[in-house]
Amino acid sequence: MKDVASAAGVALKTVSRVVNGEPGVHPGTAERVREAIELLGYSRNESASVLRSGRTATVGLVIEDVADPFYAVLSRAVEDVTTGYGCMLLSGSSSEDPVRERELVGAFCARRVGGLIVVPAGADHSYLRPELEAGTPAVFVDRPPGPGLDVDTVLTDNAGGAGLAVRHLLGHGHTRIAFLGDEPSIFTAARRLHGFRAALGHLFDERLVAMRTPTPAGVRADVDRMLALDAPPTALFTGNGRLTVTALRALAGRLPALVGFDDFELADLLVPGVTVVAQDPAQMGRVAAELLFRRMHGDTGPSEHPLLPVRLIPRGSGELPA
Amino acid sequence: MKDVASAAGVALKTVSRVVNGEPGVHPGTAERVREAIELLGYSRNESASVLRSGRTATVGLVIEDVADPFYAVLSRAVEDVTTGYGCMLLSGSSSEDPVRERELVGAFCARRVGGLIVVPAGADHSYLRPELEAGTPAVFVDRPPGPGLDVDTVLTDNAGGAGLAVRHLLGHGHTRIAFLGDEPSIFTAARRLHGFRAALGHLFDERLVAMRTPTPAGVRADVDRMLALDAPPTALFTGNGRLTVTALRALAGRLPALVGFDDFELADLLVPGVTVVAQDPAQMGRVAAELLFRRMHGDTGPSEHPLLPVRLIPRGSGELPA
């Protein structure tokens, strides 16, 4: 910048003004400065700018895994909103590891992000308190923070969605409905189990519930065990997209009625089409990002907790008779 | 940091030494400093650190769209390697827009990233020259840079893969093979067309080629036109994952033999299973990232251009007879 200033024959500050589009610079001067910038291939040092001004125009996003289509779509939505506000997005995958989550948040804060969007992996987020008090807003997405932290959240109606699925299957005559879910320590899995149980009422049977990290072998074992019962299930409710796909492979043709939580590409092309309770990850990302930017722009109202609706999409597998 | 220093009763520099794990600090002093850090919830200001030292421990990644599973997996692989080297990953989606690509690269450079991994959208990358000369290495992935830029690339054997697909179909008796590809201005699409044409030789028929951005309506029109020919194709080669899926929908049961470029989840569960020529996006990301880190660590050898192999996975759709 010093070089640009001397090349254009002006003071440092004038170059700074031009670079930042501040008013009060003679158009001719500005043009000369711009030429010098072009000529020298100058690019502003963001670090120095941040250091001096305290502003970063950066937002941090912690998700579970970018390679998971659900979070990939969510990321993209957040990125689009962020870009729309002239900000950059920093993101990282926690791999469901609380330690990694905390490292990522720490790295983002050290880079002085203006705000955080977090899909939490851990159960304790007291480490965030200093940042929140320092004025860095945070929005929790898909799962709430640990106890004692009053921040905005954007959650899906997990229990309601599970209820929707169960009632749909009940409506097609099923009374033996099984549930395959993720680890019960994961918030969404627990909420979906809750909704499942509540909608089934006295029809709930513990033997028809299996909750674990969805590995092919594990899911196959669960499916085999359930199908071998004296009174096997006639319908299956799978608790997330990965489980639905894993279960379809494990079933290998022995297809009971099936409704899955989460939509996925090609669900419509399978035979039969897979009926799902669909969330909208892009909407989730947009809502969270917009909320975050409102906070970053100074909205200090009480914390908000929008609950996003789900939608049942019948495609065939959920409409098979009992 | 100043506060930490006075709380611990030491000088600024000593705190700096502790934070950076530099030698030459009495263990007891270091412990006192760490306690003060913990107590005050201090976190180093990365901007100031970068400004002073010039080092960033950050890598920039420009891809086409995080929400695309191919790039999502690639991103994750790059992120894992980056994390392994103690670096942070900055990434952004260009949406196939050269202007956006350039903006992203500019933003990354302004943040003084240590290196760049780019899936280029544009055809001219001379704007990168100053950065490269300034010592910021770059690796181009999936597509080469515009002419006149001597940088590392990591590409897939696109033409070879297309040839593999065509010979597979020829081997099952097909002589009328159609090609649906993306915009020919996209490098990979052009290379795949090239391989397709070369492998077909005199059997190549221009009426059986359609190249465009894969919209459902457009692909349907292409498919309808080809199937209505006097001598319709008996086999179809689709030029990327998105096209394969779009074509499957457009075909709606009128299924000729089909081989797709790119593997995709559930390809094995469709009926028949979809035969594909599979790339390995994770490997692509890893190779590119490792190469970049070698450059960042000072390897100044001649530019490298690994060509990643592809693999034909027969699943049924490519083995249908003519």
Next chain:
DNA sequence: CGACCGCCGGACAACGTTGTCAAGGGCCTG
């Protein structure tokens, strides 16, 4: 017992930018 050496801690400048404040010059108004 004295001098030298090594180890540890501290003072200070500098990184590149921007906020503050002030000064110069031209133009409008009284």
Next chain:
DNA sequence: CAGGCCCTTGACAACGTTGTCCGGCGGTCG
């Protein structure tokens, strides 16, 4: 014609950290 105001420009300090250099203290060797 003079005074004042606005527009444009510039000088300077400060942001938080780290590299450089120096000083003091204790131990060891001659």
